[in-house]
Amino acid sequence: MQKDSLLNLKGNLRYRLEFQLSCESGRADSAGAFKREGCFIKMNRKMNEVIGYQLGATAHLLHNEHNRSLAAHGLTRSQVKVLYLLQSYGLQSQAQLQKQLFIQGSTMNGLLESLLKSELVEKTASRSDRRQKLISLTEKGRTLEKTVWREAMQIEEKVTDFLSEEEKQYLLQTLKTMQGKLQKETEEQRNE
Numbered sequence: 504m505q506k507d508s509l510l511n512l513k514g515n516l517r518y519r520l521e522f523q524l525s526c527e528s529g530r531a532d533s534a535g536a537f538k539r540e541g542c543f544i545k546m547n548r549k550m551n552e553v554i555g556y557q558l559g560a561t562a563h564l565l566h567n568e569h570n571r572s573l574a575a576h577g578l579t580r581s582q583v584k585v586l587y588l589l590q591s592y593g594l595q596s597q598a599q600l601q602k603q604l605f606i607q608g609s610t611m612n613g614l615l616e617s618l619l620k621s622e623l624v625e626k627t628a629s630r631s632d633r634r635q636k637l638i639s640l641t642e643k644g645r646t647l648e649k650t651v652w653r654e655a656m657q658i659e660e661k662v663t664d665f666l667s668e669e670e671k672q673y674l675l676q677t678l679k680t681m682q683g684k685l686q687k688e689t690e691e692q693r694n695e
Contacts, residue, residue, distance in 0.1 A: 558678075565662065572654045576647060577621070581606075585614055586623060586648040589640045596635055623647060 550556045566580065573583060581604070588603055589595060601611040615638065618624040623644035629635040640648065663671055 568658050569655060572658060573651065576651060578651065581614055582618055583648070583651055585618060586640065586644055587652070589624065589638060590645060590648045594637050594639045596629070596637055600638060618644070
């Protein structure tokens with residue numbers, strides 16, 4: 504019987520898992536035991552101790568809060584991301600937006616069509632290449648983006664008001680570092 508083993512799982516992250524080795528006969532049960540050379544290893548997993556689980560659960564709850572706010576304006580999170588990018592960086596091609604949002608062309612088309620229909624964005628032909636369409640915010644889109652951004656900042660303040668400014672900055676930097684690492688690994692896997 505072995506307890507408190509450290510398992511190295513890809514990179515520097517280590518998850519502490521307690522497990523028991525039991526060489527009883529029988530089948531793997533639905534509680535997480537699995538067969539290994541006639542024995543069973545049963546993991547006593549503590550999901551609440553896993554960073555990825557906590558990040559996912561927190562993101563899910565935060566998304567729900569944002570979705571409630573956005574629904575009052577008839578918007579989705581994906582649509583707001585388009586509005587944000589256009590507000591922040593100005594006129595952009597559909598391909599530029601698609602790349603920044605990490606989405607497929609068909610998804611981008613659907614987002615733009617709904618935003619065009621709502622008169623939040625407009626398409627114009629590029630002066631240098633008439634085949635290329637450039638996307639920009641309408642006045643209505645600019646106003647709505649500012650409103651939605653203000654509401655998002657209010658939500659963020661509400662969920663982080665117990666943290667000091669230093670703790671908020673540390674949390675933000677840690678999350679950015681994790682995101683960068685994951686994006687880099689994703690790119691490397693695509694290039695293999």
